[in-house]
Amino acid sequence: MTFRLDQVALTHANGCTALAGVSLAAAAGERIAVVGPSGAGKTTLLRVLGAALRPSAGRVELLGADPWALSAPALRLLRARLGVVHQAPPLPPRQRVVTAVLAGRLGQWPLWKSLASLVYPLDIAGARAALARLDLGDRLFDRCDRISGGQLQRVGIARVLYQQPQLILADEPVSALDPALAQQTVRALAADAAARGATLVASLHAVDLALAEFPRIVGVRDGRIAFDLPSAQVSESLLRELYAAEGDALPTLANEPRFAAHPVAVAGPRGVCC
Numbered sequence: 001m002t003f004r005l006d007q008v009a010l011t012h013a014n015g016c017t018a019l020a021g022v023s024l025a026a027a028a029g030e031r032i033a034v035v036g037p038s039g040a041g042k043t044t045l046l047r048v049l050g051a052a053l054r055p056s057a058g059r060v061e062l063l064g065a066d067p068w069a070l071s072a073p074a075l076r077l078l079r080a081r082l083g084v085v086h087q088a089p090p091l092p093p094r095q096r097v098v099t100a101v102l103a104g105r106l107g108q109w110p111l112w113k114s115l116a117s118l119v120y121p122l123d124i125a126g127a128r129a130a131l132a133r134l135d136l137g138d139r140l141f142d143r144c145d146r147i148s149g150g151q152l153q154r155v156g157i158a159r160v161l162y163q164q165p166q167l168i169l170a171d172e173p174v175s176a177l178d179p180a181l182a183q184q185t186v187r188a189l190a191a192d193a194a195a196r197g198a199t200l201v202a203s204l205h206a207v208d209l210a211l212a213e214f215p216r217i218v219g220v221r222d223g224r225i226a227f228d229l230p231s232a233q234v235s236e237s238l239l240r241e242l243y244a245a246e247g248d249a250l251p252t253l254a255n256e257p258r259f260a261a262h263p264v265a266v267a268g269p270r271g272v273c274c
């Protein structure tokens with residue numbers, strides 16, 4: 001089992017309950033897409049799975065451990081086995097792409113190697129290979145603030161491909177990419193996880209992308225699991241019910257607000273209490 005959440009709830013400091021009664025488990029090698037309207041709790045769920053947020057109630061088991069019962073050094077080691085893909089990767093602007101990718105293994109390398117790699121990249125071939133899988137092999141020595149938002153998003157993914165974690169948690173990893181590139185990039189991520197037997201959990205806006213590329217779909221609404229089904233069993237009516245608050249059009253690659261000729265109206269964030 002890669003992770004197990006048992007009746008997890010999370011209330012933010014402002015009193016907003018982002019997750020309530022969430023139970024979810026994944027075996028090694030599963031590929032799961034998390035879908036749901038804005039404010040449903042997808043990011044919060046991924047952050048709980050990444051041991052970045054401590055639940056207010058319930059139990060978390062992650063790679064065989066309760067992260068919140070571990071010492072600080074043991075928790076750091078556990079986190080180094082997780083690969084987190086951010087919607088907007090928090091990369092230092094002046095950093096070179098190669099250094100950003102190699103940083104994927106900082107948590108696994110001894111301190112001397114990590115420090116040496118910051119001064120001179122130690123595994124240029126490895127970084128280039130990870131970037132090449134995302135068609136970015138020629139951007140190795142560019143600065144992170146001199147590439148586009150979509151390229152930066154793919155650098156964040158290359159970093160996780162280089163890291164080779166047991167569990168990949170990707171929060172809207174392709175939101176800055178056009179539809180063709182979004183599909184290609186999600187496929188690269190899924191192929192990497194499949195080849196290594198790693199578990200992949202990705203929150204996605206585009207439901208067609210989720211259904212096409214992921215065997216298991218978890219629908220989240222108002223901080224709760226609305227459904228957890230094999231993709232073949234996720235019907236259009238189930239999706240319409242999930243996204244009822246966001247109007248008529250389901251979010252798909254073609255009508256992502258960023259790329260639609262006539263952007264779909266998106267309701268404000270909703271949660272259990274907000």
Ligand SMILES: Nc1ncnc2c1ncn2[C@@H]1O[C@H](COP(=O)(O)OP(=O)(O)OP(=O)(O)O)[C@@H](O)[C@H]1O
Nearest residue numbers: 012014016018038039040041042043044270271274
């Ligand atoms: N740091 C925070 N403090 C207070 N409330 C928060 C915080 N982060 C998120 N929330 C609230 O928790 C709920 C769930 O937010 P979350 O970001 O997990 O949703 P989401 O499904 O990822 O949304 P989106 O698709 O818009 O990114 C929302 O109501 C949001 O306003």
